[in-house]
Each structure stands twice: as C-alpha cells, then as structure tokens.
Amino acid sequence: MKLITAVIKPFKLDEVKEALKAAGVAGITVTEVQGFGRQSGHTEVYRGAEYTVDFVPKVKIEILADDAQIDPIIDAIVASARTEKIGDGKIWITDVGAVQRIRTGEKGPDAI
C-alpha cells in the first residue's frame, strides 16, 4: 500500500478530481497549502510600495492506493494537472505500513 501525495495548481483541482474518479479512485483528501519551488512568489504594489510575496497558494491531494493502482493514478494526475508552465507541482509516493477503516474495522488493502 502507498500514499500518493500531489501538490498541484489550485485551478486544476476539479480536472484532477474527475480524472482520479475515472481512474477508479474511491477517495481523496484535499488541503489548501502554500509554499515555494522553482516558481518563486510574486510582487504586489500598494501606493508605490513594492512587496514580494514568497509563498504561492497550492492544493495538496492525498490518495491511499494499493500497489497495482499506482501507475494509472499517477498517469491520471500528470495528464490532468499539467499546463507545461512553471509551477505545475509534484507527485511523490510513500510506503504505508497499515490502514484500517474506522466504520468496519477492515484492515489492509480491503480498507482502501
């Protein structure tokens, strides 16, 4: 079992969600986050005074998946979140030791 974490552009969230549903994903967790990468911040001007805003708003998506699902999920995210402009985001995958569904007590892949 793996945890897939993707940080994407906020306006791409709907497209990514639809693509994930189409790929058979049963559930995702979404968080509004901010940070910086190669796409640095931006500059704002108020009454002649310039301010640099270092952090860019992004959306973080987390998906629990069985090992066999990983490739189609990653393909779905990359295809739907890509604009080919700087700041499209990243995806990373981490191993998950255990998963349990709270309602039924199911464990392991059955709980995903």
Add this chain to the structure above:
Amino acid sequence: MDFALDSGNTAWVLMSTALVLFMTPGLAFFYGGMVRGKNVLAMLMQNIFAMGLLAILWAFLVFSLAFGDSGNAGFIGNLDYIFLKDVGIAGSPEEFFSFLTIPFILFCAFQMTFAIITPALITGATADRLKFAGYAVFIGLWLVLVYGPVAHMVFAGGWLADMGALDFAGGAVVHINAGAAALAVVLVIGARKGHPGEHMPPHNLPFTVLGTGILWFGWAGFNAGSALAADGIASQALINTILAPAAAMLGWLLVERFKSGHATTLGAASGAVAGMVAITPCAGFVGGMAPIYIGFIAGVVCYLALHIKAFFKFDDSLDVIAVHLVGGLLGSILLGFWADPAINAVVTNPGLFITDGGTELLVDQAVASGVTLVYSFVVSFLLAKVISATIGLRVTPEQEDVGLDLALHAETAYSN
C-alpha cells in the same frame, strides 16, 4: 432679527446634511479595506463611534464654541448656544449669519456632520495600534480644544477669516486640521509592530473602492452644501467636486504607472480622494478649467508625498498626511491662484491667475494654512502625550499581534 426662510435652500441643506453624514461610514470602509483583516472591525468601530460621541458633544458644547459670537474676529466662540440654547427652527440670532435663509438648527446639524468626520480622518494614520479608550478621550477633547477654535477662526468670522483667508468647505478646518493632528499622534504612538519590514497588505480593496464611492457621493453635499443655498455657487461647487477628483485620479495613475509600472485600483481610489480634499477649500470659489488643474496637481503631488513618511521615518499607516495634510495644504494655497470674483462675490482679492489678480489672497491662504497646521499639531501633540501617559493611547504588543478586533472588541470580522 428678520428671518425669511427659503424652502429651496432649506431642502438642499437638509439633503446635504444627510449626504455628509454618510461620508463617515464611507470613510470607515475606505480605511477598513486597507487594514489587515484582524483589525478591520476596530477601524470601522473608531469611525462609527465618532458619529456617536461627537454628535452629542457638538450639541452640548462645541457648536457654541465654534459658532457662538460669530464675526468677532477672534480665536473662539462663547457659551451662548450650549445644549442648543437659542438654536431653533428660526434663523440665526447672529448678525454674522443674517444672510442665512435656512433654520439655525439646520445650520447646526450640517456643521455637526463636518465635526464628526474631521477627527475620524485621523484614524487612518493610527490604524492597527490605537487603544480604544485612549482614542475615545482623544477625539472628544480634540473636538473641544482643536476643532472648535479652528472652525471659529475660519468658518465663523474668526481672525483668519477676518484677515481675508477663504475656505469654502474645510480645506483648513477639516483636512489640514485632521492631517496635522494625525502627524502629531503617530509621532507620539510610534510605528506599527513590524513596520517597515513586515508585509501588511490591504485585506479588502473592494471595501476601499466602495468607500471611495460613498465618499465622493457624500462630498457633493460637503462642498455644494457649503453654499448653504440651492444656487449657482452650489452648482459650481458640485461640478468642481466631480472634475477635480476625476483629474486627480488621472494624475495619480499617470505618475503611478510611470514610477511603479502599474495603474492600481488603490491608486485610482486614492487619487480621487486626494482630488476631493484639494477642491474642498476652492469648491465655490473657482470655475472653468481651474478645478481640473487643481485636481491634477493634487493627484500628482499627493502621490509623490507618499514618500514623506519613509523619508522622515514615521508610520502613517494609510497615508493621511500625504492625502489630507498635503492635499488640504495644496487646495488652500492653489485657491490663491484661481479664486474668481466672477464665480463668487465673496472673493474680494482675486487669485494670481485671474484678471486683476494679485498675491494678497495667496499670502492670506498661506498664513491661514500655516496657523491651522501649527495650532492643530501643537495642541494634538500635547493632548496625545498627556493621554498616552495616563489612560494610554496604544495597545500592548500582545494585543497588536492578536489583532484589535479580538483584543479590544471581543469580535472577529470573518469566520474561518
């Protein structure tokens, strides 16, 4: 004294009073949009509270201090009208106001709305750090010690008016007066925590644009109402109140685009307000293209004046000094160039650029502006010092971090 009520004039001043009253909530939104989200209610509160406290003080005492014994060429009025004694539905008992064709009680109400917004203008400079109790005491005493005397000297035939200075709707009484007080108070309370390093962007510029619209709308009553009649002078004042802010907006945006690379929404709003300020003393005295020249100059100069605070290292949070003090001074001085007897017979010394004009009015305007600035600054500074040392005029650093809304008023503007 014979009193002939004119219903047209009375109707216009009734309406103008309501228009000017609406400016204070407009100012609240103009300023409120520019502060951080954790301090927006405190800003709205300071302004709305001014409507509560100052209206009562005006009726109790300050109207009398300002307009008692009018035409005495002096420094202050008297106590003839305290608690609105002899201020009624008939005309003014003052010989000086025998030209009025509106009830004296209406004149009192109209002037009250000016007395309310003037101290409220200060709150932009002191944003994000003023202690509410200290503020309340400050504006109350300021109305008595500063506004009353200055209004008397300029609006009620006191010595500045007697000398020959002109101020149609409050370039000196309202804008130089409030601007100088704002400078004094920020020097006493110091800079916002984190200033100038920390980024403190406006939290809601749509509020600021909304406030600008309300101010402009209300300013029609402020300037055209100051004719105290529904006549040609009021009509001239009204178009000037549209043209000058329009030209000021263009002037501000032009310099801003050139200097910082963008024409901003905040710049359009700020430029328009600078134009409203600058045309205030001139509104019923200038005509033709003069309001456009005055407005354009104000837009450019007030934008450049934004640098004053960085140069002298004081923290005027929302640029009250650049917009109101500099704008008020500009309007008052520029009146000395364009005041025109063909527009208003009150102008006995035409401005320098007008036929048969001279420098006499210019000198009077400079003296009246200087006196207002120095008097307001000195008294405001002492008053702020005394309140700062007793009640306190600034919140604690912890309260400033939490935000004034929660720390002072136990409220938050926006739920998460």
